[in-house]
Amino acid sequence: MTWSEMQPLLEQACWDTLYMVGWSALIAVVGGLPLGVLLVLTDRGGVLQNVVVNKVVGQIVNIGRSMPFIILMVAxxxxxxxxxxxxxxxxxxxxxxxxxxxxFFARLVETSVREVDGGLVEAVQSMGGSTWTVVRKVLLPEALPSLISSATTTIVALIGYSAMAGTVGAGGLGDLAIRYGYQRFETELMWITVAILAVVISIIQFAGDFAARALSHRGRSSATSRLRPVRGTKRAEEPGPVAKVAEASEAP
Structure with missing residues (x-):
């Protein structure tokens, strides 16, 4: 098979893969983020402690994570x-x-949110902050770098899932590798497909890691500037999460 014959197949397969992964990642974030936060809030000692709800939601999440994707597709x-x-x-x-x-993403969110300093949550509650305020002003902003890493891990996993989906006619790079690389013995096309997948995953992982490091570094820099301003300068202290909540509660 010549390159002119491969090119349209590869372009369509790449588009199908990006289409599947993009939409499924968006839905996973929209659905998994509140689930992960709910697991933290309803756990013992949480803001909305409710053992029954926590156990039920946790069990549903565990069942969803334990099912192999190829079986889930058939089911x-x-x-x-x-x-x-x-x-x-x-x-x-x-x-x-x-x-x-x-x-999958819900458990990663739960782990990320649990890393937030509980003292910040207690401080906001002591000032009369609502549960929504705790989530919006403290938990999500403080856990953002870790959440970015979690989203990156989920997207990379979805690319692998999409390749498996190609075995049952979903299209994409996985389907192209199976139909042409394996069934028609087009080994060259199969290896090109593998290389494209490797490049795409590397780019996504690099972008996610870069964003997470940038956000984490900015958070540390802000904290350092608040604690140790440069001698000889008058730098306005940037308000931390608790101060921001106080300002928001005092605003008309």
Whole structure:
């Protein structure tokens, strides 16, 4: 197979993969973020301590994480057909990809949010801050670098899932590698597909790590500037999370 024959196949496969991963990652973040925060809030000693809700939600998340993706795809064929009208193609693959990624991302969010200093939460509560204020002003901003890393890990995992989805007609780079590289013995095309996947994953991982480090460094710099201003200068202290909450509560 010549390059002129490979090029349109590779372009379509790349688009299908980005389409599947992009939409499923967005749905996973929208669904997994509140689930992960809820697991922290309802845990023992949490702001909304509720052991029953925590156990039920935690068990649902555990079941979703424990199911192999290829089995999940087969189990959701009827549901996928009901949602999008078909069980094959990139649109159909988004359904199981998103459902499989939501519990995965939720656990990562839970781990990230648990790392936030509990003293900040207590300080906000002592000033009369609501649960929504705690989440919006403290938990999410303080955990943001870790949340970025969690989202990066989820996207990388989704790329691997999308390659598996290609085995059941979802399209994308995985489907291209199976149909042409394996079934038609186009070894060169298969290795090009593998190389593209490796490059895409490397770019996403680098971008995610860079964003997480930048946000983390900015947070440390802000804290340092508040604690140890440069001698001989008059630098206005940047308010921390608790001060920002106090200002917000005093604002009309």
């Amino acid at each position: 959701l064929i009827s549901f996928t057909r009901w949602i999008v009208g078909t069980s094959i193609g990139p649109e159909a693959a988004i359904v199981p990809l998103a459902i499989g990624a939501i519990p």
